[in-house]
Amino acid sequence: MSLNVDLLKSTFARAKEENGGLRSLGLRFYERLFEKYPQVKPLFSTPPEEQHKKLMASVGATIASLNEPDKMVPFLQAMGIRHLKYKTESAHYGAVGENLVAVLGEHLSKEGEWTSEMKAAWEEALNAVSEIMIQAAENPESCKENLLKAGYDADGMRKDTEQPWVLSR
Ligand code: HEM
Numbered sequence: 001m002s003l004n005v006d007l008l009k010s011t012f013a014r015a016k017e018e019n020g021g022l023r024s025l026g027l028r029f030y031e032r033l034f035e036k037y038p039q040v041k042p043l044f045s046t047p048p049e050e051q052h053k054k055l056m057a058s059v060g061a062t063i064a065s066l067n068e069p070d071k072m073v074p075f076l077q078a079m080g081i082r083h084l085k086y087k088t089e090s091a092h093y094g095a096v097g098e099n100l101v102a103v104l105g106e107h108l109s110k111e112g113e114w115t116s117e118m119k120a121a122w123e124e125a126l127n128a129v130s131e132i133m134i135q136a137a138e139n140p141e142s143c144k145e146n147l148l149k150a151g152y153d154a155d156g157m158r159k160d161t162e163q164p165w166v167l168s169r
Helices: 007-019 019-037 036-042 048-064 069-085 091-111 114-138 140-149
Strands: none
Touching: 007 048, 007 091, 007 114, 019 036, 019 091, 036 048, 036 069, 036 091, 048 069, 069 114, 069 140, 091 114, 114 140
């Protein structure tokens, strides 16, 4: 994976600071997702007011661990396996990725630049993230050993936390 780590980190740092920060980005994510892809709305039972915090924490954890694949890969595999419970299908990942890039673009354009290079960096990163999550969900057995070594249970949960979407440093 050769992602544009510096650009991903700097744009995410801007997203925290600009246009109302991650709260407005996260709430807009679900607003646009449900407008554009109403078919996924019934999968969600947690209200966006709560759910957006988990999504943003998981994106932040991923960005923070881009240079630490030993942490990032099992984190994403575990998340992919947990999504089996939420009835997520592989085909939904394109919608979620498209939506995240679109709302990030809206968000960062309000106070500064959103360039084609930034867009490409996020698209590549989301494709890579989706691939790891989907592969794990399609074949949980193949990553079981990796998960156990990193402190996750085979179902993607952790005994030491009820918030596995937060990555401890
Ligand atoms: C970039 C890919 C994705 C990321 C980073 C992500 C992140 C998260 C996080 C952090 C949670 C909280 C629960 C947990 O961690 O187990 C969650 C829950 C959930 N996600 Fe995702 N997700 C992604 C893709 C998807 C896709 C493609 C769908 C399908 C529409 C989806 C649907 C859901 C649902 C239904 C829940 C449970 C909500 C509830 O509690 O009601 N996610 N996601």
